[in-house]
Amino acid sequence: MNDVIFDRVALIGLGLIAGSMSLAMRRAGVAREITGYARSQATRDTAREIGLVDRVCDSAAAAAEGADLVVLAVPVGAMGAVAAEIAPVLKPGAVVTDVGSVKRSVLEAVLPQIPEGVQFVGSHPMAGTEHSGPRSGFAELFDNRWCLIVPPEQADEGEVRRLEAFWAALGATTERMDPDHHDIVCAVVSHVPHLIAYTMVGVADDLRRVTDQEVIKFSAAGFRDFTRIAASDPTMWRDVFLTNKDAALEILGRFTEELFALQRAIRTGDGDTLHDYFTRTRAIRRGII
Template identity: 70%
Template sequence: MSVLYDRVALIGLGLIASSMSHAMRRTGLTHEITGYAKSAETRQIARDLGLCDRVCDSAADAVAGADLVVLCVPVGAMAAVAAEIGPALKPGATVSDVGSVKRAVIDAVAPHLPDNVHFIPAHPIAGTEHSGPASGFAELFDDRFCIIVPVEGSDQAAVDQLTTLWRGMGSEVDVMEADHHDLVLSVTSHTPHLIAYTMVGVADDLSRVTDSEVIKFSAAGFRDFTRIAASDPVMWRDVFLNNKQATLQILGRFTEELFALQRAIRRDDGAHLEEYFTRTRAIRRSIIEAGQDTDAPDFGRSKVPGR
C-alpha cells in the first residue's frame, strides 16, 4: 500500500487511536503520526509505547502541518478540541473523527473549522471493552465496517482518500447520512449498551442475591451483558447525551416489546413466547453468515474442540 497522507495527527489516544496507529503502520499508510492526549499520564504511556512518532503537549502542536487530523476524543469533548485546533490547521487538510454519534459531532465541530479544510466525519464500527493507549491493536478494524458521513459540500476526492485509508486499515466502508447513522447505531449499539448497563446494575443492587452468586453463575447468560457494560463510562455518557432522540425512540420500542413479553409470561401465553424466540434465531444466523461473528459455541470462550 502506498502512503495516503504524509502526516496524520491523532487527537485523543485511546483504543481507537492506538489501533489506527498500529493499523496505519502495518501497511505504511503514512510517513509520520503525531498524537495528543489531554492527560499527561496517557501522553507518557503513548511515548513509552512508541505509539506515535511524536506525542505533543498540545492539540494545536499535534495538528500543525498534518494532512489528516482524526479526533478520537469522547463526543462531549469534540467542540472544545475543534475550537483549539481550528486556527492551527494546515490549509487543505482533512479533519475527521471516530465518534459514535454523528449529528452532534457535526454540530459541535463544523463551526470551529476554517473554510479551507475538508471536514469528513466517520465512525469505525469496531471496539472492545478495553480502553486507553495500551489497548489498541492493528487488527481491530479488519473486516469491520467504517461508516463515512460526508457533510454538505464535502470534496469527493478528499472523501475518496479517507475511504482508501480506512480500507487500508482493513475496514469495509459504507457511506451514510448523519441522522440515519444515529438511528441505526442507536439500534445496533447505543440501546444495547444502555440495556446491558441496566441489567448489570440491577444484579449488583439486589439484596437477596449476593454479588458472589451473580459472578459465579454468570455463564448462564448474564456474562454476555457484562462485556459491553464494562466499556468506557465517559465515552458512553457522551453517546447517550448526544444521541438522545434516537436512543429514547428505540428505548420506547424496546419497553413496548418487553411489556408484551412480560404480559405473555403473566398470562401463560407460551405460543407468543415461542414464536418470538424462534424469529430472533434467524437474525443470529444472518450475522454469522455476514462474517460479523463466529459460530464457535460460546464464542470459543471455554475449552471447545476445534470446529
C-alpha cells in the same frame, strides 16, 4: 504495503481507537509521520513509553499543526472544544475526521469550527472492545469491520474518497451514511444494547442487597457474554447518550414495548407468543455472522 495516503497524521486522543489506528497505519504504511496528543499527562507518558505514535505533543494544536489528516478520537462531548483548539493551526488542504460514535451532534459541533480550505468528513469505525486507554489498541481492530463515512453536504468528493481509501488500507469496509440515519442505526445496534448490558449488571448487583447473597460471582456464560460490553468506558458512553438523545429514546421506547409484551405473555402463560417471538428472533440472529 500501500502508498502513503496522508503524509502526516495527527491523532487527538490516544485511546483504544486512536492507538489501534496508529498501529494499523504503521502496518499499512499509509502515513509518513504520526503525531498524537491526549489530555492526560499519564496517557501521554504511556504513549511515549510504548512508542504508540512517532511524536507525542503537549497540546492538541502542536499535534495538529502541519498535519494532512487530523483524527479527533476523544469522547463525543469533547469534539467541538478540540476542533476549536486546533482550528487556528490547520493547514490549507488538510482533512479533519472524527471517529465518534454519534454523528449529527459531532457534525454540528465541529463543522462551524473548520476553517475555509480544510475539509471535514466524519468517520465511525464500527469496531471496539470493552477496553480503553493507550495500551488497549491493536493493529487488527478494524480488519473486516465496517467504517461508516459521514460527509457533510458540501464535502469534496476527492477528499471523501481519499478518506475511504485510508480506512480501507486500515482493514475496514466503508459505506457512506447520512448523519441522522447513522444515529438511529447505531442506537439500535450499539447504543441501546450497551445501556441494557449496563442495566443488567446493575440489576444483578442490586439483587445482592435484597438477597444478601453474591449474585454476580455465580454468573453463567450467558450473563458474561451478554454483559461484556458493560465494562466499557463510562465517559464515552455518558457522552453517547447525552448526544444521541432522540435516537436512543426512540429505540428505548420500542424496546420497552417489546419487553412489556413479553412480560405480559409470561404473566398470562402465553407460551405461543413467547415461542413465536423466540423463533422469529432466533432466525434473525442466526443470519447475523
